[in-house]
Amino acid sequence: MNGDVVIDVQGLTKSFDGRVVVRDLSMQVKRGQIYGFLGPNGSGKTTTIRMLCGLLTPDSGHGTCLGYDIITQSVLIKRRVGYMTQRFSLWQDLSIRENLEFVARVYGLDKAKERVRTAIERLGLKGREEQLAGNLSGGWKQRLALGACTLPEPELLLLDEPTAGVDPKARREFWTEIHHLAADGLTVLVSTHYMDEAERCHEIAYIAYGRLLAQGTVDEVVAAAHLTTWTVSGEDLNELSEQLEKLPGIDMVAPFGTSLHVSGRDAEKLNRAIEPFRKDKRWRWKPDEATLEDVFIDLMSHAEDNF
């Protein structure tokens, strides 16, 4: 096995009741990377993460996680992986300290009490350790959950939409922490819906309807999409948007505040399509770089087409 590849899976497929949720998914994640996992709701992100840590058995496909087989050696994987579930899943009727001590003891950590005390301090939860987990606000619950899954000093963190429903400040602090952990050599796979979070990742993968559609650094993914984008500002943008959407060569029209993003995969066709509108005095046209969001929305509409 290549010592630098932490996750290496090929052809993972999983279906529930005949509905394919993950289809022929292959991916590789290198050590020390923050790997963003993006995709719309129900695209198979959670299912993929669960297959990686042994909570689900793939119907077909194979691979390794930390060098252990994901199908036959999930017990060994569990010991070395920290998994943070999408929904808070620690015990609401236990206190912060009790939750952490339980985790420490299940993982068989030495000096459990001492480790828990350090963890509480590091998480900034000192003074509230006797508070019941169920009474914490969303941001603190998330912090506790992260504390619990980093407590056993895992080599790989699997975070399933860790920042859903968390305020921007807590979100930023969370990402600072993730970067600290990655700097210490921890590999992090994190699923998210937020574009700003995707841009904080070393590499990203985009998954929609069970298929992996794009993979690489943010720049690589944007470049690979070959999107030509124009930004339009001016009056009556709604009217313009409706007219543009119907034209051939225009693959995506999306409002951004007081302007409109118009993109197409074929630059020539796009330019031909918008030509008549560029003469209109009401609108100002400006060539622009495609954003990650443009790329994702474009990818998503195509994935749907395939079904």
Add this chain to the structure above:
Amino acid sequence: MFGRVSAMFVKELLQLQRDRITFATMIAIPLIQLLLFGFAINTEPRNLPTAVLMQEDSDLGRSILSGLRNTAYFDVRRVAHSEAEVDHMLKSGDVLFVVEIPAGFARAVRRGETPALLVIADASDPVATGSALGALETAVTMALLRDRGLPAVVEGTKLFEVLQHRRYNPEGSTQLNIVPGLLGTILTMTMLIFTALSVTREIERGTMESLLSMPIRPVEIMLGKIAPYVVVGFLQALLILVAGVFIFDVPVIGNIWLLALLTTLFITVNLSIGYTFSTLAGNQLQAIQMTFMFFLPNILLSGFMFPFAGMPRWAQWIGEALPVTHYLRIVRGILLKGATLSDLGIEALALFGLMLVAMTIAVTRFRQTLD
């Protein structure tokens, strides 16, 4: 207002229809239980397990034996030749009756001396033995008259006398039977409920996902979840027992430590069964329903409310599969009869076996993944 009530009504119906197991239990279970208990329960027991202690080998003795065999009340399983054998059979609950034909009985009958025929009844379950005692005298007299052509009985005289000995509960007090029985049934109910919810609760609260992602094995989860309730159950048993002794004057004839040991085993069996339900049920409601479905035969087919010996053979087999059946024999045996481990070995083994079966099912059925 009607609109809102009907909205709620439709929503509940839809949810009920989604939960197939609940729906099935509502239809099938009442029917099964009606048939099961309707045929199984018989308050006037027949075929009571009986032993005959032959102190002499005579033609009259053999007549009595066949006479007893011909009645529906008695099922003569053993012919014993010593007091010690009989004691063991009664203590272990193998037989409820012993008919003793004393030495010189045949000669005394022929001489018209009206000798005594000794009947020892296990009165720890007074209901079971009460009506059969009455039938005994008639059955034996008929047998002797028919087989041996003895002189017809003159009005007001008898060939022999029946000397009854109600062992273990000479006054026929039902409380001596009921209180130990309650110990078993109350423990069954509370222990089942404790663990029946333990796994489904983790699933419903979403904490199962955390638990499954941690390096802990199903058997470790099970043992860790059962252990605290063994202590709780033990305290509960102690409370019932102390109350039984001081309020209902239940005697403690046997070894209290043996009782403590076997009670702990019984508590663990029930906790394991509850835990098994928890791994089989999809939600807490189903777990509760399974518990009740299991609990009813524990009361009706275990010998707690109705005499075990009075049930048909198939119902007795169901009863043997219930832990409380064995525990009732243990509790009544130790408290009322002073039974020892050698008398109760089979019951203890049965409990141990049931525990292993329940735990094995629980561990194999425990879903280690979210598939």
